[in-house]
Amino acid sequence: MDRQKILDILAEDRSLDLEFNLHIFENLTSTNDKLSQLIDRDNAQSGTIVIAKTQTAGRGQQGKKWDSELGGLYLSLAISPDLPATNVHQLTLGIVWGIAHQLRLKDIPVSIKWPNDLMLADRKLGGILTQTKVSQGKIYQAIVGVGINYANPVGSNAINLVTYNDDRPNYRNFSIEMLTSCTIRGIISGYKRCTPATIDSLLLDYLELLHARGRSTIVNGKLGTVLGISPQGELRIGFANTTEVIETYFAPGTFTLGYEG
Incomplete structure (x- = not known):
């Protein structure tokens, strides 16, 4: 991975108003943990980026281990959102949408699995983990951790970009x-x-x-249909009974979305 090439590409985008401080490591336990250390010890500012070529203790949603073998992108970025603390789920939705949108601008048809996973060809491409600090009801600091499969080995339910792009010469x-x-x-x-x-x-x-929109899912033994999301980032699922569809909201982290059709 070429540090200067990354900075040169970012410098071409004049809409970015952050000064980036990029650190690349061969191996870390977790890029989020390392960035947190840099903030606490060295007063690292918004725009600080930590990348690891491998991680030994990468984390995903709900504390699940994130496999981080050589060839993937494992990145954390410090930002200062200055948002109400109640917007924490919206922040996650905004960030995962932003990454998906940027990849789609490169003609890579990424979709989103609620709340924070990236999907490609019906398989998992990556995900994000956002950790925030709050003071006086405001999110004043966030560490955004991202793991995306690029050329690393993946399981049958996942996909990496190199494998996907090998079948599409324009993307190689x-x-x-x-x-x-x-x-x-x-x-x-x-x-x-x-x-x-x-x-x-x-x-x-x-x-x-939203990858699951209109699809069926089972929650607590009941079959429902994914309808969309609420303004607070909750998943809206409709459950049909004999006379009507009852719409229920589920907050991020309350269950893992699976598909039945």
Whole structure:
């Protein structure tokens, strides 16, 4: 991975208003943990990026282990969102949408599995983990951790970009440096849309990329249909009885979304 190439690609985008401080390591326990240490010990600022070529204790949603073998992108970025603490789930939705949108601009048809996973060809491509600090009801600091399968080995339910792009000659030159810059741009563009003036349009755009929309899922033994998401980032599922469809909201982290059709 070429550090200067990443910075050069980012410098071409004048919409980015952060000064980036990029650190690349051969191996870490977790990029989120390392970035947290840099913030606490060295007063690292918004725009600080930590990348590891491998991780030994990467984490995903609900504390699940994230396999981090050589060839993937494992990245954490510090941002200062200045958002109400109640917007924490919206922040996650905005960021995962931003990354998906940037990849789609490169003609890679990524969709979103609620709340924070990236899907490609009906398999998992990556995910994000956002850790926030709150003071006086405001999110003043966030560490956004991202794992995306690029050339690393993956299981049968996952996919990496190199395998996907090998069948599409126009995409074979999509480098890990390009993926890294797309990810960083996606994080920044996504969180900037989590404002009161733009959140409604963000949620509509997220819904357009929602992989499960209209699909069936089982929750607590009941068959329901995914209808969309609420303004707070909850998943809306409809359960039919004999006379009507009862709509129920589920907050992120309350269950793992699976598909029945």
